[in-house]
Amino acid sequence: MGSRSTWSRSKHLGKGSYGSVFLGLHKNGTMFAVKTAKLENSNSLVKEKKILKHIGNSPEIVRYYGDEITIEKGIQYYNLFLEYASYGDLLKLINKVGGRIPKEGPVQVFTRMILDSLCCIHAKGIVHCDIKPENILVFSSDRYGCRCQLKIADFGLAKEASEAALESKKYAFCGTPDYMPPESVALFYKYETSMDIWSLGCVVLVMFTGKSIWSGTDGKPLDREEIIQILASTETMPEIPKEMSETGKDFLGKCLQRDPSKRWSAQKLLDHPYVSPFSLRNIEFLKEYPTAVGVKRSRSY
Template sequence: MAVVRERRQLNLRLPLPSEHRSRFPPPLPPSAPAPAAPSSTAISAADLEKLQVLGHGNGGTVYKVRHKQTSAVYALKVVHGDSDPAVRRQILREASILRRTDSPHVIKCHGVFDLPGGDIAFCMQYMDMGTLETLLRNGVVFTESLLSKLCRQILTGLEYLHSHKIIHRDLKPSNILVDQKMEIKISDFGVSKILQRTLDPCNSYVGTCAYMSPERFDPDSFGSKSYDVYAGDIWSLGLTLLELYVGHFPYLAPGQRPDWATLMCAICFGEPPALPEGTSGDFRSFVECCLQKDSSKRWSATQLLAHPFVSGVDLQPSA
C-alpha cells in the first residue's frame, strides 16, 4: 500500500524545445567513419539484401538483412531523418555513441550510412530472439535463476557505459536484445547522452517516462547537487526486473494504459513496487537496492555486480 506523504511543491515544468536542443552535444558529421565490419570490406547499403521486417518504432523500421557477398546476417535500423534538425541531431547522437562502444553486452554497430530521402541506416549486430519484451509477450517465464543471469549481463553493460560517461536513459525490456543462448545486448541509444566535462543532472524529459526515476521527474526533491547522474539507469533496471518477473509493468494493474500524470504521481508520491511473496531474500534485496527513491542511496552498477543475487553467475560459455 502506498504511503501518503506530506504534500510538497513539485517542479514538473516540461522544458521548452529550445531548452532541449541547447543541451545536445554537437553532432558528428554523417560522413564520420564508423567501426569496420568483421569482414575486410566496409559495409554499404548496396551490399545488403532485405529479408524481413523485424519491427517498427522510434521513428523508424528495423529489418533483417543479409550481406550479399558474405551471407552474414545483420539488423538494419532505418531511422527517418525528417526535416526537424532536433530529430537528426538525436539520430547522429546515437551514431556517435555506437561508434564509441565496445562491450560484449552492448549492441555492436558495423556501419552508419545515409540513404536516399534523408534517412539514416545503422547496420547492427543481429540478435535472433528479439527483445526481452518480445519474450515476455510470447509467454516466457522469467525465473529468478534466469533473471540473475540476464541481470549480470545488463549490469556488465551498464558498468561499461557508465565508466565511459554514457547514460542510457531509456533502459527497458524493449531496449534489451537477446539471442537463443540468452545472451543480451543493451541497445537503442537514441535518447542517451555522452557526458562532457560538466556532469549535468540529465533531468530533461526524454525517453520513456514509465521507467524514469523520481529525480528525473522532480530533481529538486529527489536529487541533490552531487547526486549520481547514472543512478537513473539503475532505477530503470529495477523496474525492468520486476516487470519481467510479475509479467506486467509493476506500477500499473495488468492491461492498464499508462499516462504521464498517473505515472508521475505513483513514482514521486507512492512507495516503490516490491516483489510478491515467495521470492528469495537476495532477489528482494537486489531490487530494493535498485529502487531507492533517494538517488544517493541507490547502488551503482559496480556495487550491484558484487550483490549475492548476481555475483555467483558464470557468464562464460559452457564447453
C-alpha cells in the first residue's frame, strides 16, 4: 500500500461510472492522470489495468504507468496511473471548434488515428465496447504531421473477442446508446471486433456533422429506449450527409452495415482511400488546434 509520498492529486478532471479522474503531480514535476475509486468499487479499474498491460506499451493507446492503493482518512482507495491528455478528449475538441470539425480533411486524419488505435486493440483480441468521442483522448504529438494525436482510452467495458454476452441480461452491451451496433440489442450474441467498427462509423458522423446519430423529427436526440427500438425492430440506418465526399460515404458504408460480417475490419479500413496517407490533407486546422483551445504542451509521467 502506498502513502502517496512521491505524488499528489491536483485538479479534478472528470467523473465516470467507476471513479473520478484527477491530474496527478509527481514530486519530480511530471504530470499524469489518476483514476481513483474506493477499493471495494475498483473492479472496473483493476480490469482496465489488466487489459492495458495485455495490450502493452503502444503509441496508439493511452499508456499505463502503474497503480497504488492508498489509505486516506481510514478509507482504502485504488489509484490507476495513466498518460495525461493535456488537450482533453475528442468531444471537447469538437465543442471548442464550434460543435463540429470544420473541414473534412481533419476528419480523415482523426479517423486514421482512431483506426490505428483500433488495430492495436483488435490485434490483441480485445473489443473496446464503448468507442465514443469522450473515450478518445487528444495528446500533444507531431507523429501525424500535426500537433495532436488521438488515442483510445477507458477500457472499463472492454471484452475479449468471442466472449458471450450475459444471457441473464436483456441488453448486455453496456456501451453508449448513440454508438451501439444493432447486434448489441439481441438477446444472445458474442462480442466481436466488428462492434467497434460500427461505433467508429458513428464517431466519424459526429465529427463531420456535430449532431446526434439518432434524432427525432424535432431534431432532439432520442433516448436509450427509443434507440434500442430502432436497432431491434427496424432497418433504419444512420443518415450519411449528402455533402460528404464520395470516398467518405463509401468509408462509412464499410462501417455502418447492419450485418456485422459485412463490416470491414480495422486493418482493412486502413487501406481505404479515405484514410490513406496520400489522401490526408488540409491539416492546417490541426496545427492551430492547441492555440484554439488555449492549452500548452506538458511533460508526461
